[in-house]
Amino acid sequence: MEKTASPKVRMPINTYKIVQVTIAVLFIGYLIWRIYALAVIEQVYGADSWLRFAVSGLILGSVYAVIAIGYTLVYGILFMINFAHGEIMMLGAYAGYFTLEALGSWIVDPAAGQAFLNANPVLSIVLAFAVGMTTSTIAGVFLEKIAYRPLRGAPRLVPLISAIGASIFLQNAAQLIFSPRRRDYLNPDILTRNTGWTVVVNSKDVVITYTGVFTFVLSIILLIVLYTIVQRTRMGRAMRAVAEDKKTAALMGIDVDGVISRTFAISGAMGGAAGVMWGIHNGIIYHYVGFIPGLKAFTAAVLGGIGNLPGAMLGGMVLGIVEATGPAILGIPFQLKDVIAFSILVLVLIFRPSGILGEVLTEEKV
Amino acid sequence: MALLEVHNINTFYGNIHALRGVSIEVEEGEIVTLIGGNGAGKSTTLNTISGITPAREGQIIFEGQDITETRPHEIVEKGITQAPEGRRVFARLTVRENLDMGAYTRRDRDGIKESLDAVYEIFPRLKERESQPGGTLSGGEQQMLAIGRALMAQPRLLLLDEPSMGLAPILVQEIFATIERLNETGTTILLVEQNAQVALSICNRGYVLQTGEIVLSGTGGELLANKMVRDAYLGAS
Ligand SMILES: Nc1ncnc2c1ncn2[C@@H]1O[C@H](COP(=O)(O)OP(=O)(O)OP(=O)(O)O)[C@@H](O)[C@H]1O
Numbered sequence: 385m386e387k388t389a390s391p392k393v394r395m396p397i398n399t400y401k402i403v404q405v406t407i408a409v410l411f412i413g414y415l416i417w418r419i420y421a422l423a424v425i426e427q428v429y430g431a432d433s434w435l436r437f438a439v440s441g442l443i444l445g446s447v448y449a450v451i452a453i454g455y456t457l458v459y460g461i462l463f464m465i466n467f468a469h470g471e472i473m474m475l476g477a478y479a480g481y482f483t484l485e486a487l488g489s490w491i492v493d494p495a496a497g498q499a500f501l502n503a504n505p506v507l508s509i510v511l512a513f514a515v516g517m518t519t520s521t522i523a524g525v526f527l528e529k530i531a532y533r534p535l536r537g538a539p540r541l542v543p544l545i546s547a548i549g550a551s552i553f554l555q556n557a558a559q560l561i562f563s564p565r566r567r568d569y570l571n572p573d574i575l576t577r578n579t580g581w582t583v584v585v586n587s588k589d590v591v592i593t594y595t596g597v598f599t600f601v602l603s604i605i606l607l608i609v610l611y612t613i614v615q616r617t618r619m620g621r622a623m624r625a626v627a628e629d630k631k632t633a634a635l636m637g638i639d640v641d642g643v644i645s646r647t648f649a650i651s652g653a654m655g656g657a658a659g660v661m662w663g664i665h666n667g668i669i670y671h672y673v674g675f676i677p678g679l680k681a682f683t684a685a686v687l688g689g690i691g692n693l694p695g696a697m698l699g700g701m702v703l704g705i706v707e708a709t710g711p712a713i714l715g716i717p718f719q720l721k722d723v724i725a726f727s728i729l730v731l732v733l734i735f736r737p738s739g740i741l742g743e744v745l746t747e748e749k750v
Numbered sequence: 751m752a753l754l755e756v757h758n759i760n761t762f763y764g765n766i767h768a769l770r771g772v773s774i775e776v777e778e779g780e781i782v783t784l785i786g787g788n789g790a791g792k793s794t795t796l797n798t799i800s801g802i803t804p805a806r807e808g809q810i811i812f813e814g815q816d817i818t819e820t821r822p823h824e825i826v827e828k829g830i831t832q833a834p835e836g837r838r839v840f841a842r843l844t845v846r847e848n849l850d851m852g853a854y855t856r857r858d859r860d861g862i863k864e865s866l867d868a869v870y871e872i873f874p875r876l877k878e879r880e881s882q883p884g885g886t887l888s889g890g891e892q893q894m895l896a897i898g899r900a901l902m903a904q905p906r907l908l909l910l911d912e913p914s915m916g917l918a919p920i921l922v923q924e925i926f927a928t929i930e931r932l933n934e935t936g937t938t939i940l941l942v943e944q945n946a947q948v949a950l951s952i953c954n955r956g957y958v959l960q961t962g963e964i965v966l967s968g969t970g971g972e973l974l975a976n977k978m979v980r981d982a983y984l985g986a987s
């Protein structure tokens with residue numbers, strides 16, 4: 385009985401596995417061949433190029449990680465994708481921009497014609513982040529109150545649609561209010577873009593930019609702070625408890641709605657910081673500046689295992705590095721780096737929806 | 751005035767009328783039990799008191815204050831804690847973190863430490879497993895953790911929903927001894943139990959719930975002697 389029944393049950397799983405393994409083997413084989421071809425046959429890129437790719441990958445990856453945390457925190461607690469998170473980041477970028485502009489036009493030393501921005505560069509940067517993060521925090525909390533809380537308990541697709549709506553609304557509102565003009569981010573002189581430390585590799589100069597190092601270091605600090613909050617503090621413990629079981633959390637005396645609000649606040653603060661870093665490092669912002677990084681970071685969160693904090697960090701870093709080195713390795717134009725990122729999203733969703741570090745979701749958790 | 755007065759509450763799940771005019775009183779210092787068959791509404795009664803499934807009609811008064819519409823976490827702050835049915839341990843939090851969650855509303859560090867030591871004394875197993883995720887404990891160990899977590903709250907009124915479920919007989923005794931000891935040190939207890947024999951023998955008073963209605967009430971001794979209770983809940987003994 386058992387012997388005749390079980391192969392029938394297992395068959396589809398086996399075919400699926402075979403397809404999966406075949407594709408994986410082909411893909412890895414192709415990758416190895418490409419790397420061999422690059423390193424031995426073509427030799428288009430020298431060590432200096434690879435260093436440049438790696439550095440830009442790490443910088444990009446660290447920002448993705450910070451944004452991805454925002455998706456994953458909210459997902460961990462509400463099992464919803466906050467598609468408007470990229471727009472939260474955009475709002476932070478604008479808030480930081482206006483702060484820097486204001487400080488840049490506030491002349492404190494008329495004799496030397498020096499503005500506050502360069503008289504107190506560190507304070508100016510701190511202020512830009514403070515304003516950017518506060519703006520995004522408030523935006524995140526309001527977003528939850530207006531767009532998601534009334535839909536609590538509705539089927540999961542409903543808040544998702546609301547999130548997409550909120551994303552479109554915020555983009556258009558930003559276009560109306562700030563105009564569609566692209567704006568140059570005003571950095572203090574100590575963070576002038578495209579300047580930095582020069583390393584000579586392969587007898588060529590590789591510039592490690594100040595803004596890049598700044599972005600990378602700040603991202604890592606933010607990730608550590610956030611991880612510590614979630615793992616070590618009373619509030620973090622409450623967040624994890626709410627993520628697992630809202631009813632029991634309430635029975636422990638946790639204000640579940642309050643924790644959800646605070647989760648959106650933290651997620652927003654991370655988005656705001658990412659927005660200001662994006663402006664400082666990339667130099668240009670516009671009303672949809674958060675959209676693509678938002679999608680990329682979402683990809684990163686899924687790649688690492690959505691709902692999983694270390695996963696989001698890892699996913700962000702991996703995605704950044706893959707994006708920076710992928711086109712060279714695969715031998716395709718650099719403009720196609722977005723295709724690589726989103727192909728990863730599709731592949732992960734097909735073959736391992738739980739991501740690298742994620743556990744397989746069980747029905748009861750959903 | 752009783753510590754807890756539940757007046758004529760009606761609770762619904764959508765169209766399901768789960769509680770039909772339930773009235774219960776719990777005096778300060780008592781152990782009161784609530785017995786009844788599966789689906790009678792025992793858990794619903796506790797959840798309505800805790801504010802998880804608020805009553806559509808009726809009133810709940812705790813220490814003279816109306817808490818019918820108070821939110822669950824504020825009810826805990828007022829001094830009512832519930833150890834819910836079926837363990838409900840936080841699987842990804844460590845044993846220690848689960849116990850800390852029990853003391854979430856408390857601010858007295860020294861007191862919390864004392865409670866923690868007391869819990870570890872009752873369940874030494876939990877101390878051994880302190881830094882292990884709750885989800886990796888065995889079923890019985892999780893039940894110990896759930897009880898331990900409830901003890902950490904030091905409430906004025908403790909609602910226990912089937913605390914002996916899934917435990918070996920020797921531990922069941924241990925749990926009931928713990929409940930009595932806790933009661934002696936000043937915690938009032940409202941106990942829901944399938945194990946009616948033991949529950950009725952340790953309680954001051956009890957209520958029998960049937961399809962959402964209280965059909966009988968009396969002292970533990972009275973209920974133990976009652977023919978209907980003996981037939982329906984104590985088996986043929
Ligand atoms: N979430 C819910 N949705 C719909 N109906 C529910 C829900 N929870 C409980 N009920 C119904 O309400 C009634 C009372 O349930 P309750 O859980 O209070 O019973 P109980 O006395 O605790 O039973 P048991 O001894 O099995 O735990 C049952 O008929 C049950 O089916």
Ligand SMILES: [Mg+2]
Binds near residue numbers: 792
């Ligand atoms: Mg029950």
